Amino acid sequence: MKAYQTLLYYCYSPIENAEEFADVHLQFCKSLDLVGRIIVADEGLNGTISGTRESCKAYMDAIHADPRFAKTDFKIDDVEKPTFIKMHCRYKSEIVHSGLRDPKVINPNERTGIHLEPHDFLKMKDEEDVVILDVRSDYEHNLGHFKNAVRLDIENFREFPEKINELAKYKGKKVLTYCTGGIKCEKASALLLHHGFEDVYQLHGGIIKYGKEVGGKDFEGQCYVFDNRVAVDVNTVNPTVVSTCFNCGVETLKMINCANPECNEHFTQCDHCGDKLEGCCSETCQQHPRKRPYDGTGYYVKVPQPVNLEKKKARQTMV
Numbered sequence: 223m224k225a226y227q228t229l230l231y232y233c234y235s236p237i238e239n240a241e242e243f244a245d246v247h248l249q250f251c252k253s254l255d256l257v258g259r260i261i262v263a264d265e266g267l268n269g270t271i272s273g274t275r276e277s278c279k280a281y282m283d284a285i286h287a288d289p290r291f292a293k294t295d296f297k298i299d300d301v302e303k304p305t306f307i308k309m310h311c312r313y314k315s316e317i318v319h320s321g322l323r324d325p326k327v328i329n330p331n332e333r334t335g336i337h338l339e340p341h342d343f344l345k346m347k348d349e350e351d352v353v354i355l356d357v358r359s360d361y362e363h364n365l366g367h368f369k370n371a372v373r374l375d376i377e378n379f380r381e382f383p384e385k386i387n388e389l390a391k392y393k394g395k396k397v398l399t400y401c402t403g404g405i406k407c408e409k410a411s412a413l414l415l416h417h418g419f420e421d422v423y424q425l426h427g428g429i430i431k432y433g434k435e436v437g438g439k440d441f442e443g444q445c446y447v448f449d450n451r452v453a454v455d456v457n458t459v460n461p462t463v464v465s466t467c468f469n470c471g472v473e474t475l476k477m478i479n480c481a482n483p484e485c486n487e488h489f490t491q492c493d494h495c496g497d498k499l500e501g502c503c504s505e506t507c508q509q510h511p512r513k514r515p516y517d518g519t520g521y522y523v524k525v526p527q528p529v530n531l532e533k534k535k536a537r538q539t540m541v
């Protein structure tokens with residue numbers, strides 16, 4: 223039995239004095255020796271945390287004992303070691319950045335897509351008139367996605383609302399949304415309903431729960447996660463690899479950050495190209511004077527600097 227666990231969870235539930243709550247909650251997490259990242263907003267909680275089994279249990283018990291968060295669904299992974307270095311708990315305007323902040327317009331507690339448990343999602347996804355919609359960002363679905371899923375060309379969930387018009391052609395169909403742990407779907411499906419989509423469903427607990435409960439059938443590739451594991455396997459039924467090396471095109475699952483701290487591009491790269499380019503996305507980045515030493519993981523603890531968008535665009539037009 224592995225000694226540690228990583229918990230993924232969210233709860234849309236109003237929190238009064240959320241800023242103060244975030245401070246107190248941080249101290250509570252530290253007292254349990256947990257590490258991870260929690261976002262607190264007026265609308266609820268969103269976290270990925272890691273620690274010993276005992277600490278994780280104490281945390282889950284405390285959350286469930288609070289009537290505001292009693293219904294929180296934890297996705298639990300057993301891990302060899304904690305999957306974060308530090309503990310952060312921060313107040314933000316939303317628990318997942320969507321730009322949909324007005325609870326009078328979008329409020330998952332009042333109106334959201336019908337939650338499908340993994341076995342229901344599995345049954346329904348291949349029916350006629352069904353569209354499977356991936357609401358995650360490009361770097362996530364490039365690494366893995368459901369077979370036949372509609373994927374969006376977005377770098378961040380806050381771009382999702384701009385894509386509603388593109389999706390209008392699916393209005394007469396059953397739309398099944400999914401994301402990593404379910405949190406984005408709460409707002410994405412609510413927004414679809416708001417825009418006149420009628421038959422909207424969401425995968426409750428996301429890809430992670432689907433992997434645990436039904437073996438991840440028809441999820442192609444790996445699931446991107448927001449901790450230092452970077453990606454996890456979900457499909458034990460019919461697994462495949464869908465991602466390819468950004469530099470040479472060979473199949474690879476390895477996702478790294480460019481060793482040039484100013485680039486920090488998140489991309490897939492095979493070990494061979496990683497060795498050759500020292501964990502950089504290009505020879506230009508390899509020349510950067512502040513290039514970080516590549517240890518084969520492509521994971522850097524230091525908070526990334528903003529991505530150089532102009533450079534990224536230039537590179538995309540080159541491809």
Ligand SMILES: [Zn+2]
Nearest residue numbers: 467470492495
């Ligand atoms: Zn390569």
Ligand SMILES: [Zn+2]
Nearest residue numbers: 480485503507
């Ligand atoms: Zn780079």
